[in-house]
Amino acid sequence: MRRRPRRAPVAGARPKRRLWRRPGLxxxxxxxxxxxxxxxxxxxxxxxxxxxxxxxGTPEAVPPTRFRASSRAAGHPAGAAFDGFNNRYWAPAAAGPDTGVGEYLECDFEQPVRVLKLVVFSGTSTKLDEFLTQARPARITVRLTSADGDQVDKVIRVKDQPGQQTFDLRGSKVVRARLTMDDAYGAGAGKHLAVAEVEFFGRRS
Structure with a gap:
């Protein structure tokens, strides 16, 4: 159906203007x-x-400035796990079938940091023959403590292999971290649990 053309106004007549409407609410x-x-x-x-x-963004290294452990074997202090070298390691004093279970590493950050990643080098070394000479952590409970006292726990499962292992780990305004050894590979008579290196990555608050 065709639309009718609009009629032209009659000469001398004004076209009607549309009234302005006030906007509603x-x-x-x-x-x-x-x-x-x-x-x-x-x-x-x-x-x-x-x-x-x-x-x-890419997280940056946020190294701790103070570290301690529940115990230490002779020549293997807590600081060996945070010194940037993976051929030196921390080991607790106890040795045997239940070696390292319940033992922990703990560190403090000079200023609160936002933690995003945790890197663990398990065992004594990145070389397989040296790696197998001592026990290695199988499960670790990581506790992050913030500046206002809030705590976040995360259980990580470590593969029984040498070299770097990276884990997602989230915490804001973190001032302290504790890694408690819950289980171990290769435990036995005369063997200590070994952790070669622990590194944190994130952002400075």
Missing amino acids: ALPVVLVLVACGIWFALPHVPGWFGLAKDET
Whole structure:
């Protein structure tokens, strides 16, 4: 059906103007809701930017400055697990079938850090023949303590192989970390549990 052409105004007559309609309440209500949303979102914006940075950026090394252990075998102090060398290791004093179970490494950070990754070098060395000479951690409970006293625990399962193993580990404003040995590979008479190196990666708060 064809649309009828609009009639031209008669000479001397003014065309009718459409009356302006006052906007309803919908637009002001929407503007108020948007303003409220922005107001309540502002405190979370830094956290969102920080999360985006964590997901897209490369974490940096955040080494601890103080370290200790529940015990130590002669010549294998806690500091050997944080010295940057994987041919020196920490070992607790006890040896035998239950070697290392319940023993822990603990370290402090000089300033609060945001932890994103944990790297563990298990055993005594990255060389297989040396790696197998002592017991190795099989399961570790990692506890991160924040500056305000909050604690986060995560259990990691370590493969029985030499070399670097990387784990996701999240914690904000972390000032202390404890790694408790829950189980071990290769435990036996005269063998100590060995941890060659522990490294943390994240961002400085």
